[in-house]
Amino acid sequence: xxxxxxxxxxxxxxxxxxxxxxxxxxxxxxxxxxxxxxxxxxxxxxxxxxxxxxxxxxxxxxxxxxxxxxxxxxxxxxxxxxxxxxxxxxxxxxxxxxxxxxxxxxxxxxxxxxxxxxxxxxxxxxxxxxxxxxxxxxxxxxxxxxxxxxxxxxxxxxxxxxxxxxxxxxxxxxxxxxxxxxxxxxxxxxxxxxxxxxxxxxxxxxxxxxxxxxxxxxxxxxxxxxxxxxxxxxxxxxxxxxxxxxxxxxxxxxxxxxxxxxxxxxxxxxxxxxxxxxxxxxxxxxxxxxxxxxxxxxxxxxxxxxx
Amino acid sequence: xxxxxxxxxxxxxxxxxxxxxxxxxxxxxxxxxxxxxxxxxxxxxxxxxxxxxxxxxxxxxxxxxxxxxxxxxxxxxxxxxxxxxxxxxxxxxxxxxxxxxxxxxxxxxxxxxxxxxxxxxxxxxxxxxxxxxxxxxxxxxxxxxxxxxxxxxxxxxxxxxxxxxxxxxxxxxxxxxxxxxxxxxxxxxxxxxxxxxxxxxxxxxxxxxxxxxxxxxxxxxxxxxxxxxxxxxxxxxxxxxxxxxxxxxxxxxxxxxxxxxxxxxxxxxxxxxxxxxxxxxxxxxxxxxxxxxxxxxxxxxxxxxxxxxxxxxxxxxxxxxxxxxxxxxxxxxxxxxxxxxxxxxxxxxxxxxxxxxxxxxxxxxxxxxxxxxxxxxxxxxxxxxxx
Numbered sequence: 096x097x098x099x100x101x102x103x104x105x106x107x108x109x110x111x112x113x114x115x116x117x118x119x120x121x122x123x124x125x126x127x128x129x130x131x132x133x134x135x136x137x138x139x140x141x142x143x144x145x146x147x148x149x150x151x152x153x154x155x156x157x158x159x160x161x162x163x164x165x166x167x168x169x170x171x172x173x174x175x176x177x178x179x180x181x182x183x184x185x186x187x188x189x190x191x192x193x194x195x196x197x198x199x200x201x202x203x204x205x206x207x208x209x210x211x212x213x214x215x216x217x218x219x220x221x222x223x224x225x226x227x228x229x230x231x232x233x234x235x236x237x238x239x240x241x242x243x244x245x246x247x248x249x250x251x252x253x254x255x256x257x258x259x260x261x262x263x264x265x266x267x268x269x270x271x272x273x274x275x276x277x278x279x280x281x282x283x284x285x286x287x288x289x290x291x292x293x294x295x296x297x298x299x300x301x302x303x304x305x306x307x308x309x310x311x312x313x314x315x316x317x318x319x320x321x322x323x324x325x326x327x328x329x330x331x332x333x334x335x336x337x338x339x340x341x342x343x344x345x346x347x348x349x350x351x352x353x354x355x356x357x358x359x360x361x362x363x364x365x366x367x368x369x370x371x372x373x374x375x376x377x378x379x380x381x382x383x384x385x386x387x388x389x390x391x392x393x394x395x396x397x398x399x400x401x402x
Numbered sequence: 403x404x405x406x407x408x409x410x411x412x413x414x415x416x417x418x419x420x421x422x423x424x425x426x427x428x429x430x431x432x433x434x435x436x437x438x439x440x441x442x443x444x445x446x447x448x449x450x451x452x453x454x455x456x457x458x459x460x461x462x463x464x465x466x467x468x469x470x471x472x473x474x475x476x477x478x479x480x481x482x483x484x485x486x487x488x489x490x491x492x493x494x495x496x497x498x499x500x501x502x503x504x505x506x507x508x509x510x511x512x513x514x515x516x517x518x519x520x521x522x523x524x525x526x527x528x529x530x531x532x533x534x535x536x537x538x539x540x541x542x543x544x545x546x547x548x549x550x551x552x553x554x555x556x557x558x559x560x561x562x563x564x565x566x567x568x569x570x571x572x573x574x575x576x577x578x579x580x581x582x583x584x585x586x587x588x589x590x591x592x593x594x595x596x597x598x599x600x601x602x603x604x605x606x607x608x609x610x611x612x613x614x615x616x617x618x619x620x621x622x623x624x625x626x627x628x629x630x631x632x633x634x635x636x637x638x639x640x641x642x643x644x645x646x647x648x649x650x651x652x653x654x655x656x657x658x659x660x661x662x663x664x665x666x667x668x669x670x671x672x673x674x675x676x677x678x679x680x681x682x683x684x685x686x687x688x689x690x691x692x693x694x695x696x697x698x699x700x701x702x703x704x705x706x707x708x709x710x711x712x713x714x715x716x717x718x719x720x721x722x723x724x725x726x727x728x729x730x731x732x733x734x735x736x737x738x739x740x741x742x743x744x745x746x747x748x749x750x751x752x753x754x755x756x757x758x759x760x761x762x763x764x765x766x767x768x769x770x771x772x773x774x775x776x777x778x779x780x781x782x783x784x785x786x787x788x789x
Contacts, residue, residue: 100611107603114601203436213441214627214658219635226637233610236635239603308635309600310627310658314437318598354604357593375570375594
């Protein structure tokens with residue numbers, strides 16, 4: 096293992112991390128502020144990916160595709176919040192899980208009706224095709240660097256939104272004490288809808304960005320949703336900062352686990368096929384081990400919500 | 403009251419008498435119709451359904467009732483549905499499962515209940531060897547077969563240092579075992595990935611660092627789409643040729659990976675350009691009915707129905723003659739769309755395996771056969787099977 100390979104894997108870890116951050120930021124706000132478990136968050140990711148793929152196919156422009164996918168995901172998110180989820184805020188978590196699981200089935204089926212059951216192809220935008228050698232001897236795909244940049248930009252914007260604006264202040268207040276915020280006369284329903292829309296928009300952005308590198312297919316949201324829940328539990332529910340740190344941490348542990356564990360284990364075991372088998376199993380457990388360790392040391396996650 | 407009971411009984415008797423005579427053969431199909439990997443199940447279902455429809459809703463001149471249920475690729479679902487189909491629906495035959503881990507959970511339940519299971523896809527080694535059963539038939543292949551052919555072909559192309567990859571589940575292990583059975587060179591790296599993994603950046607970085615002269619991978623469904631795209635995006639397709647079984651390059655996947663798969667070699671027991679009357683008929687009917695070209699999964703679903711058609715006809719539609727029905731299945735007297743086909747002693751296929759190349763046919767990216775790797779190829783586990 097060379098140092099350059101290590102650097103390359105670190106870049107990969109960052110790219111996975113910012114992807115997870117885009118998903119986790121919305122989920123953690125909805126969970127933290129509304130105390131709502133939303134399994135359908137992955138569906139907004141899928142909607143973002145499909146709308147971007149569709150528009151990209153029609154217009155041939157990646158930027159228009161993303162620009163259309165974001166508001167569509169946000170509008171669908173806000174509509175779902177207003178029509179279906181608002182009634183569930185005061186129910187217990189099991190009811191929310193059931194209802195939002197139903198939404199997953201609904202959106203998967205709807206996507207299959209609109210776009211068909213086959214996965215669809217999304218090319219890399221020509222502007223970002225090809226690779227650059229930012230690490231000597233390792234051509235790294237430009238598009239993955241773009242994802243990292245986009246994710247970090249979103250992190251900065253979110254930080255500004257939360258710290259500097261009135262909406263951000265209300266979000267922070269809502270995350271630390273919901274009852275007090277509504278007692279002070281803030282239209283909490285509207286705040287919830289806005290937060291939900293923002294979360295859906297970020298998930299849609301993650302989906303739209305993922306299209307060119309991943310398969311745009313039915314059920315793509317469920318795969319990333321589990322990791323996203325790990326991220327917000329590690330980071331601390333309701334905390335954007337926690338979501339960012341948690342996402343990068345999960346990205347690092349998952350990527351390093353997959354990249355280096357099998358090699359390390361090969362040194363320990365005599366039979367390489369045993370080492371490979373154990374390595375594969377342990378590396379797929381690694382993020383859950385991380386979550387368990389964090390929960391033991393800090394039961395409420397690394398960062399607590401504002402307050 | 404008494405009169406009412408009497409009339410109810412009478413009505414039931416009247417209703418059931420003619421119903422008995424015309425009662426259709428019940429076939430339970432559990433397959434993956436939603437979520438990741440649903441395109442495989444949908445193709446199997448459509449292939450099977452096409453064969454039934456082409457015979458006016460009949461197989462072997464008997465009306466069939468096809469009960470279809472979606473397992474969403476979950477073992478728990480599949481077991482529950484199987485239980486329901488066996489106990490409540492009282493099906494005669496079951497089929498449809500795509501994934502080996504699901505098949506391993508369900509098939510023993512079916513054979514234990516004294517019913518027949520015809521696999522249109524999954525062929526785990528366990529069910530071909532020690533765990534074989536006289537009522538279990540595989541119409542597709544034993545899991546290792548296409549990978550064995552890939553191993554042989556990579557050998558023939560004189561690659562000496564090959565990197566191999568598969569998901570960490572029974573069929574993944576079978577795949578790499580099958581590949582290594584015929585590949586004689588050095589292994590540059592052997593990697594098992596998480597089932598359902600979407601991003602392969604970490605694996606691709608390691609792969610590049612290992613500097614293999616070819617890569618063999620088995621990642622069915624969405625995993626393969628992700629991998630092939632990312633492989634090309636990392637620029638590896640220009641330096642290191644990619645080999646795989648047909649599963650990684652079926653019609654569904656090729657649509658989703660676009661140009662990135664062009665020139666890749668993959669092994670298959672079937673392709674739509676095989677020239678025999680049954681296949682030409684199948685491909686054109688499939689395309690007419692569903693508006694898309696069939697995949698190998700569709701061909702396997704279609705063949706499963708054809709096999710049933712021949713066996714039901716052999717017993718004149720009397721499903722109570724289980725021994726004769728089994729003999730008829732074993733005889734496999736039907737024209738498979740893949741050409742020559744017969745069963746080995748463990749009820750797994752003995753068939754030819756081809757190598758195909760991905761190419762551009764007009765606007766359509768598809769496969770063409772470029773050679774034959776094995777003739778009348780059986781599987782490595784038949785000797786362990788005691789029936």
